[in-house]
Amino acid sequence: MSVYNYIQDTITKKGAGFLVLIDPDKTNGSRLQKFIETCDKSGVDGFLIGGSLMLGTNLKDSIDIIKQTSTKPVVIFPGSISQVLPTADALLYISLISGRNAEQIIGKHVMAAPIIKETGIEPISTGYMLIESGSVTTAEYMSGSKPIPRNKPEIAAATALAAEYLGMKMIYLEGGSGAEMSVPKEMIKLVSSSCSVPIIVGGGIREPETANAKVKNGASIIVIGNHFEDEYNWESVKDFAEAIHVRHRAFV
Numbered sequence: 001m002s003v004y005n006y007i008q009d010t011i012t013k014k015g016a017g018f019l020v021l022i023d024p025d026k027t028n029g030s031r032l033q034k035f036i037e038t039c040d041k042s043g044v045d046g047f048l049i050g051g052s053l054m055l056g057t058n059l060k061d062s063i064d065i066i067k068q069t070s071t072k073p074v075v076i077f078p079g080s081i082s083q084v085l086p087t088a089d090a091l092l093y094i095s096l097i098s099g100r101n102a103e104q105i106i107g108k109h110v111m112a113a114p115i116i117k118e119t120g121i122e123p124i125s126t127g128y129m130l131i132e133s134g135s136v137t138t139a140e141y142m143s144g145s146k147p148i149p150r151n152k153p154e155i156a157a158a159t160a161l162a163a164e165y166l167g168m169k170m171i172y173l174e175g176g177s178g179a180e181m182s183v184p185k186e187m188i189k190l191v192s193s194s195c196s197v198p199i200i201v202g203g204g205i206r207e208p209e210t211a212n213a214k215v216k217n218g219a220s221i222i223v224i225g226n227h228f229e230d231e232y233n234w235e236s237v238k239d240f241a242e243a244i245h246v247r248h249r250a251f252v
């Protein structure tokens, strides 16, 4: 089964999917292995790995550790072409459609396409939208593109619909890693009611209740990264899984 089909299947069966984002600069080696073991037994559906600013060289080793520890898919969330590695199961082929920086919309993709073909890794075409979330995020700064104002859900919905009409297979509403404010529920609601492709929501989600509210308002996949960089929060992975998998168990 392709990773995209697995994601769709997970959404159908569990109500929504739960992906954990690994930043190999922050979590690697034996600590990463311990975290993946925790995720694996706590209901996480898969892993994203990568980021818009990676300073270290841990990506390949970190993918290997995840693959050796869990059978769940590992999906590259690339911040640059150098992060396209064949050992992962798939790659989010993200086009930064909220901005007007051509390099981030199509330029890098032209460079990456032959490498993706050569490696055989599964590309999942994703319309990536930065949403204003308080202060400037790394994703916003590094991509040189403005986010969509958080009080303009109609812009987000029109942008997402354009992406769907262009053939993109998922929409990612991104507050940015460690965002002060997560993507507002009004925006998730309007975007999800306007589109038929899965809606990923991430950035600044720190409570299971928040994740649950995003799903109830139309999010199909929740991504959590920053919150789990603190080992103290690992025991709440299962609470997030229960809050996100609304079809398995109602959240109370």
Ligand code: 1GP
Binding pocket: 021, 174, 175, 176, 177, 178, 179, 201, 202, 203, 204, 205, 223, 224, 225, 226, 227
């Ligand atoms: C960032 O959406 C992801 O690209 C996850 O955000 O790290 O804030 O959980 P956090």
